[in-house]
Amino acid sequence: MKYDRYDHKGLESKWQDRWEEEGVFHASNSSEKPKYYALIEFPYPSGQGLHVGHPRPYTALDIVSRKRRMQGYNVLYPIGWDAFGLPTENYAIKNHVHPADVTKKNVARFKQQIRSLGISFDWSREINTTDPEYYKWTQWIFLQLFKHGLAYKKEMAVNWCTSCKCVLANEEVVDGVCERCGSEVVRKVKSQWMLKITEYAQRLIDDLDLVDYPERVKTQQKNWIGRSTGAEVDFKATTGDVLTIYTTRPDTLYGVTYMVMSPEHPLLETWADRISNMQEVREYQEQAARKSEFERTEVAKEKTGVRLQGVAAVNPVNGKEIPIFISDYVLISYGTGAIMAVPGHDTRDWEFAKKFDLPIIEVVKGGDVTKEAFTDCETGIMVNSGILDGLSVEDAKVRIREYLEEKGIGHSKVNFKLRDWVFSRQRYWGEPIPVVHCEKCGYVPLPEDQLPLTLPNVSSYEPTDNGESPLAHMTDWIRTTCPHCGGPALRETDTMPQWAGSSWYFLRYMDPHNSEALVGKDALAYWNQVDWYNGGMEHTTLHLLYSRFWHKFLYDIGVVPTKEPYAKRTSHGMILGENGEKMSKSRGNVVNPDDIVNEYGADTLRLYEMFIGDFEKSAPWSTNSLRGCRRFIERFWNLQNILVEGDAIRPELETSFHKTIRKVGEDIETLKFNTAIAALMALINEVADKGSITKGELKIFTLLLSLFAPHVCEEVWQNLGMEGLACQQSWPEYDEAKCQESTVEIVVQVNGKVRARLQVAADISKEAAISAAHADERIAAETAGKTIVKEIYVPGKLVNLVVR
RNA sequence: GCCGCUGUGGUGGAAUGGCAGACACUGUGGACUUAAAAUCCACUGGUAGCGAUACCGUACCGGUUCGAGUCCGGUCAGCGGCACCA
Numbered sequence: 032m033k034y035d036r037y038d039h040k041g042l043e044s045k046w047q048d049r050w051e052e053e054g055v056f057h058a059s060n061s062s063e064k065p066k067y068y069a070l071i072e073f074p075y076p077s078g079q080g081l082h083v084g085h086p087r088p089y090t091a092l093d094i095v096s097r098k099r100r101m102q103g104y105n106v107l108y109p110i111g112w113d114a115f116g117l118p119t120e121n122y123a124i125k126n127h128v129h130p131a132d133v134t135k136k137n138v139a140r141f142k143q144q145i146r147s148l149g150i151s152f153d154w155s156r157e158i159n160t161t162d163p164e165y166y167k168w169t170q171w172i173f174l175q176l177f178k179h180g181l182a183y184k185k186e187m188a189v190n191w192c193t194s195c196k197c198v199l200a201n202e203e204v205v206d207g208v209c210e211r212c213g214s215e216v217v218r219k220v221k222s223q224w225m226l227k228i229t230e231y232a233q234r235l236i237d238d239l240d241l242v243d244y245p246e247r248v249k250t251q252q253k254n255w256i257g258r259s260t261g262a263e264v265d266f267k268a269t270t271g272d273v274l275t276i277y278t279t280r281p282d283t284l285y286g287v288t289y290m291v292m293s294p295e296h297p298l299l300e301t302w303a304d305r306i307s308n309m310q311e312v313r314e315y316q317e318q319a320a321r322k323s324e325f326e327r328t329e330v331a332k333e334k335t336g337v338r339l340q341g342v343a344a345v346n347p348v349n350g351k352e353i354p355i356f357i358s359d360y361v362l363i364s365y366g367t368g369a370i371m372a373v374p375g376h377d378t379r380d381w382e383f384a385k386k387f388d389l390p391i392i393e394v395v396k397g398g399d400v401t402k403e404a405f406t407d408c409e410t411g412i413m414v415n416s417g418i419l420d421g422l423s424v425e426d427a428k429v430r431i432r433e434y435l436e437e438k439g440i441g442h443s444k445v446n447f448k449l450r451d452w453v454f455s456r457q458r459y460w461g462e463p464i465p466v467v468h469c470e471k472c473g474y475v476p477l478p479e480d481q482l483p484l485t486l487p488n489v490s491s492y493e494p495t496d497n498g499e500s501p502l503a504h505m506t507d508w509i510r511t512t513c514p515h516c517g518g519p520a521l522r523e524t525d526t527m528p529q530w531a532g533s534s535w536y537f538l539r540y541m542d543p544h545n546s547e548a549l550v551g552k553d554a555l556a557y558w559n560q561v562d563w564y565n566g567g568m569e570h571t572t573l574h575l576l577y578s579r580f581w582h583k584f585l586y587d588i589g590v591v592p593t594k595e596p597y598a599k600r601t602s603h604g605m606i607l608g609e610n611g612e613k614m615s616k617s618r619g620n621v622v623n624p625d626d627i628v629n630e631y632g633a634d635t636l637r638l639y640e641m642f643i644g645d646f647e648k649s650a651p652w653s654t655n656s657l658r659g660c661r662r663f664i665e666r667f668w669n670l671q672n673i674l675v676e677g678d679a680i681r682p683e684l685e686t687s688f689h690k691t692i693r694k695v696g697e698d699i700e701t702l703k704f705n706t707a708i709a710a711l712m713a714l715i716n717e718v719a720d721k722g723s724i725t726k727g728e729l730k731i732f733t734l735l736l737s738l739f740a741p742h743v744c745e746e747v748w749q750n751l752g753m754e755g756l757a758c759q760q761s762w763p764e765y766d767e768a769k770c771q772e773s774t775v776e777i778v779v780q781v782n783g784k785v786r787a788r789l790q791v792a793a794d795i796s797k798e799a800a801i802s803a804a805h806a807d808e809r810i811a812a813e814t815a816g817k818t819i820v821k822e823i824y825v826p827g828k829l830v831n832l833v834v835r
Numbered sequence: 836g837c838c839g840c841u842g843u844g845g846u847g848g849a850a851u852g853g854c855a856g857a858c859a860c861u862g863u864g865g866a867c868u869u870a871a872a873a874u875c876c877a878c879u880g881g882u883a884g885c886g887a888u889a890c891c892g893u894a895c896c897g898g899u900u901c902g903a904g905u906c907c908g909g910u911c912a913g914c915g916g917c918a919c920c921a
Contacts, residue, residue, distance in 0.1 A: 036873095247839055247915085254838060254917060261921080278921060291921090334919080360919040370921045378836080379919050448920055568915075642859075644847055648840095649914085655860050656847065662874095663859090706849070709858035716858090778854050783902045785854055821901055828853055833901045 034750070037668035039632025043742040047149055055758060056096075056151040060542070060554050062105040068558050069096045070537055070597070072566035072574070073111045073158075074145075075529075076137035078122055081144040083614070083622045083640075083652065084606045088565045090637045091603065091646060093150045094699055094738040095563060100151075101734070101762035107558060108151055109540040111158035112138050116529045117195055117211060120460035124492050130460040134161055144625060148633045149741050151758070156543045160532030161460075165539065167483035168549035169531050170465040172581065174476050175588055177466065181227040182454065184474060188295075189453055191219035196494035198223060200453045200528065202255075202573045218320070221498055224455040224464060224525065228580045232256050232447040234594075235579055243599040245647075248571050255572040257448025262432060263367065264441035266290060266344045268355070270305055272298060274344055277366030277446060281435065282427035284348045285416035286373040286394035288384065290355045291336065294319040295363040307341040312357060319359040334360060334383045347440045348431075349417060358383065366446055375400040376408060395424060452577065454528060457500040459492040461526030469513035469520035478514050484522075500524040533574055534581040537561050537596060555592060564597040575600070601702060604648040606640070611651045622652050634740035635661040641704035641739055663712055664743055667736060670715070670724050671750060677725035685769055687717055688731060692765035695735050704739075711736055726751060731763045779804040780831040781813045797824040804830040 050056060069092045074085060096108040114134045123130040138159065145152070158165055176182040190199040194214030198221065203210045228235075236256055239249045261279035268274050274290065292299065294316045303309050315337045336358030343352050360379055361370050374384035374391040381404035384391050391400050394416045398405025405411075413419040418434065419427040435441030455464065465477040465484045477484055487508035492501050502508065502524040513520035535549070542554035566575070582596040607613055608620025615621065627636045639660040644650040680688050691714045698707035714732065718724050724732075730751060737744035737757045748757035772793055777800065779787040787807045791800060801822050804810050814834050821833040 250839060251916060257917085257920065259920075276921080280921080358919090360921095362920065365920045372921085377921070379921080382919095446920080448917090571916085642847090650847070653847065653860070657860095659859050665874095705847090706858080709849075712858055776854085780853085780902075783853095788854080823853090823901055825853055829902090831853080831901055 034668065034671045037665045037743065039634060039742070042746055043147070043149060043628075043633050046742045046745045047146060049745070049756070050149075050151070050758070051154070053756070054155070055756060056100075056106075056108065056153050057155050058107040058109075058153050059105055060557060064103060064105040066107065066558055067096070067099040067104040068107045068537075068541075068560070068562045069099070070108075070540075070561045070564045071110070072570065073113050073533070073536060074141060075113045075116055075118075076134065076141045077118055078133070078137055080137075080140055081624050083624045083627070085145070086148050086150075086624060086636060087606060087640045087646075088567075088603045089145070089148065089150045090640055090739075091702070091704065092563065092565050093637075094641070094704065096151050097738045097741065097758060098696070098699055098762060100758065101760060103761070106151075107156075107540065108153060109156045109158075109543075110145070110150075110152040110154070111156075111536060111540070112141070112160065113529070113533050113536070114138065114159050114161040115461045115527075115532055117197070117458065117460070120458060120492055123460070129488075130492065131161065134159075147628050148624075148637065151741075156540050158536060158539050158543050160462075160536065163483040163485050164546070166462045166532060168539065169462050169527065169535070170477075170482050170484060171479060171549060172535060172585070173462075173527070173531070174465060174479060174482075175590075176226060176584060177474075177476050179584070179588065181230065181584065183225055183227070184222055185225050186220065186222045187225075188218045188220050189223055190216045191221075191498070192216055195458075196496065196498070197457050198453055198455060200530075201450050202576075218322075219498065223453050224523075226452040226454045226580075228452045228577070229447060229449055231580050231583055232258070232449050233445075234583060235449075235576065238579075238583070238594055242595050242597065245600065245602060248568070248575070248600060248602065251568075251571045252576055255449065255576065258445060259447075260443070260445050262435060262441050263444045264347065264371065264435060266347060266371065268298075268302075269343045269345070269352070270302055272301065274298060274355070274369055275367045276369045276371045277444060278371055280373065280376065281431045281441065282413065282416075282419065282424055283373040283376050283394050284346070284371070284431060285419065286375045286392045287346050287353060287371040288374060288390045288392060289353050289372045289387075290344050291358050291361045291370050291372055291383070292355060293361040293363040293368040294357050294359055296357070296368045299357065302339070302342050305341050306339050308337070308339070311337050312339065315357060322359070334358060334379070334386055336360075336383065336387070338387065347438070348434075354389070356383075356387070364450060365448065374404065376405055378404045378406060380404070394419075452580075454531075455523075455525035456528050457498055457525055458494060459486070459489065459501045459526065461528065462531055463502070463526055464523040466523045467511055467513060467520040468523065469516060469518060471518055472513055472515045472520075474523075475513055475515045475520065481514075500526065502526070530574060530577050534578040535585070537564075537578075538585075538591065549590070560593045560595065561597045563599045563601070565601045565603060568602045601647070603646055604644075604650060606643070607649055607651045609652050609654065614652075620652075627657070631657060631661050632664075632742070634664055634743050638664065638708060638739050642708045644705060646702045646704055663715070664740055666715055666719065667732070667740075668743060668747070670718070670729055670732070671747060673719075673723045674729060675723045675725055678727040679725065680728050680731070681721075681725060684718065684721070684728065686772055687714055688728065689765040689769040692731070692735065692763050693767075693770055696762070696765075699738070708739060711739075733757060734760055734763050775827050777827065778829045779807060779810055780829060781810065782833060783831060786810055786813050793827060797826075800824050800830055801832075804832065 071088050071092050096106045099106045119133050120130050123133050173182060190204045192199050192209040192214055194212045195209060204216050207216060209216055236253055236258060259279050261277060262281040263275055263277050266274045306312060336356045339355045342355060344355050345352055372380040374380040375393045376395060392415055393400045394413060395408040395411035396414050397408055397411040409424050411424055413422050413427045419430060422430060432443055463484045463486055466474050469475050487505045489505055509522045511520055511522055538550045541558040542550040545551050578596055585591045586594050608618060610620055612618055639657045642660055691710050694710045695707045733744045733747050734757060745757050774790050775793045776788050777791055778785045787809045789803055791803060801824060814832060817834040819832060820835050823831040
């Protein structure tokens with residue numbers, strides 16, 4: 032029978048419907064098979080629809096999932112919608128529609144688009160963070176955090192996005208501007224719900240040892256958490272108060288020539304009467320407060336500050352009186368909000384000392400502190416340092432610590448850069464925080480049986496300029512009674528950040544319809560943890576860190592059995608526009624996946640996105656290269672027209688087939704999808720050269736390719752007259768022995784330069800190989816009259832003759 | 836400034852310390868066609884040569900090694916992250 036040209040139209044939706052009807056991708060919660068849980072970051076259903084970048088990770092883990100199923104695993108590969116969030120809310124405001132309606136529409140569009148890609152998601156477990164049956168459990172987790180003292184309300188300076196009119200977490204501020212909209216972020220003092228992620232800082236570092244993440248992800252998380260070891264040291268002020276500082280270099284205490292306090296330091300108020308230039312101090316404080324986060328942290332700018340008149344401090348190790356300054360280069364949020372300044376060995380202190388003409392003392396030999404701060408001094412020897420003189424820096428650190436402890440003026444201290452997580456948002460489209468405020472009882476959690484606390488139906492979602500949530504206008508909803516004393520109380524009007532729903536969603540997939548618990552014990556016992564999680568690098572210090580924190584908390588209260596949520600994490604690179612720039616409407620380089628699926632088919636799109644290059648790196652889109660993948664599928668399809676009977680692999684192709692099975696299988700496990708596809712292309716070229724293909728060969732090829740291009744492979748499988756679906760077959764096995772060629776080409780080098788190639792038996796001995804090399808005419812000519820110094824044989828690869 | 840990653844043809848990219856450029860794309864030539872598209876075949880890093888072949892070539896400089904794209908030291912460039920964090 033002669034097959035017509037390959038045409039993806041109709042063929043792809045036909046098989047998508049078949050898979051769905053037969054429920055072949057549904058995971059079972061009661062299976063004898065070993066389990067495998069593959070996870071992609073669930074999408075935010077934006078109004079723009081699917082981006083051509085979405086299918087890259089989806090296809091990658093689809094390939095893994097399909098392979099695992101064929102290898103006999105019960106695979107959970109779910110999807111859902113991370114649907115709370117600002118763009119939807121902003122769109123709703125602009126167009127006077129309800130965010131829930133916008134979400135519904137966007138989800139429908141996304142779902143249709145993703146379905147057209149033939150990803151083997153288990154759609155029966157679809158979840159949506161905006162569904163009250165889902166966010167009921169997000170709220171439940173918040174209540175547990177509250178009950179365990181990990182959620183608290185605090186008056187503090189927060190990042191305020193002037194455009195979103197909303198508070199941002201530290202992780203959401205990038206280069207001093209809002210991560211989402213790029214608008215200016217200013218500091219604003221507000222009462223905020225906070226989560227004590229800092230309590231987990233050490234464990235979030237330590238437990239990275241338990242997981243298989245890319246090294247760069249681990250490093251980035253560690254840097255973000257920012258652990259440092261040092262000491263807190265008490266300096267006496269001339270007022271009699273103690274001014275405590277944090278330093279990582281207590282060994283340089285003898286080099287301290289002044290101190291600096293943050294302009295927000297509370298002791299300044301205490302000292303107001305004693306400071307004779309308090310007017311100047313207040314002016315500086317105001318100036319600092321007015322500055323945006325960006326201005327304040329700009330490195331290049333010159334140091335500013337004010338010296339306190341009438342108050343000084345005493346260096347505890349040598350009794351010298353030293354001046355105290357305030358300067359905005361010292362942050363109130365880190366350490367103790369005050370530092371000892373060692374201008375000889377710290378660049379910032381050095382600049383400041385030069386500007387204010389303060390003494391600079393060298394305490395570690397090796398640099399020239401009159402020219403610049405000598406900071407790279409960990410291997411130096413102490414000088415001008417009293418009891419530390421002559422010690423190495425390393426020994427001095429130990430000695431000074433003992434001394435501080437003895438004298439009771441200091442102790443070792445570990446500090447983290449990580450700040451607590453600012454958890455409230457002054458917006459409508461988020462999970463309501465299930466807490467009421469009672470004048471008598473304070474903040475009271477809602478009883479669990481009152482969950483979910485659903486969003487009220489408001490007519491206006493406009494964010495307010497005064498920093499209140501739009502919910503604050505809903506007087507009917509706000510006024511409630513205190514669950515504790517029954518008196519009048521007010522509901523919390525802030526909502527949770529978008530990161531809340533995504534911090535635990537992978538657990539819900541295990542048991543998405545459970546109304547009694549966020550996930551049932553049996554389901555948890557079976558699925559345990561995510562085996563392979565792929566997502567973007569941009570979430571390393573956001574979602575990935577937040578969800579690890581929540582998971583550890585759930586572990587602590589006995590809800591989940593594992594310390595870590597994800598056993599293995601990988602990351603994909605971005606797909607750029609054809610011009611090598613990031614895809615965006617304004618650059619006019621956006622490729623719409625719908626167009627590609629229509630014109631070339633989902634199989635071509637999938638194959639191309641896997642072939643495009645190194646999975647972990649960014650790669651520019653290339654329509655030409657996409658066409659090459661389409662041609663490959665056509666060549667595969669046309670194999671049907673040169674089909675001959677025979678269940679076996681022909682002997683001359685046996686090695687190639689077995690090697691390809693091995694390579695495709697191995698490459699998938701290491702994310703090398705591009706070379707797996709290259710191997711399939713090479714094999715098809717080899718087979719096509721023979722002018723025919725046996726049924727047995729085509730069966731194997733079809734199953735190998737079916738991970739990448741599942742639709743066309745189902746069709747070919749059916750055309751071959753095979754029972755059942757291709758995706759339900761066993762993964763082809765290879766025979767290691769049959770991967771070995773009987774003869775191999777080895778190269779013969781003379782002094783490292785290739786001079787000849789020989790066909791030899793694969794198992795040739797070293798002696799035989801070397802004598803074969805010598806027997807070659809060219810080699811004989813090259814080596815004639817020269818002394819053989821060394822003969823090297825690398826089995827199956829080469830002979831190298833070193834001559835002189 | 837600090838941390839991490841990456842530098843390979845015209846392009847995307849391959850190469851457990853062992854033949855650099857697999858597999859594709861592009862381009863050139865040819866076959867088929869009235870013609871074009873599609874398809875198929877050949878060539879496609881540079882220089883020299885009719886040619887077999889030779890020499891050069893993995894950002895740059897140096898080192899280790901029989902042998903380096905790969906390992907080590909230094910330099911330069913690009914990307915990502917962090918950043919007055921004491």
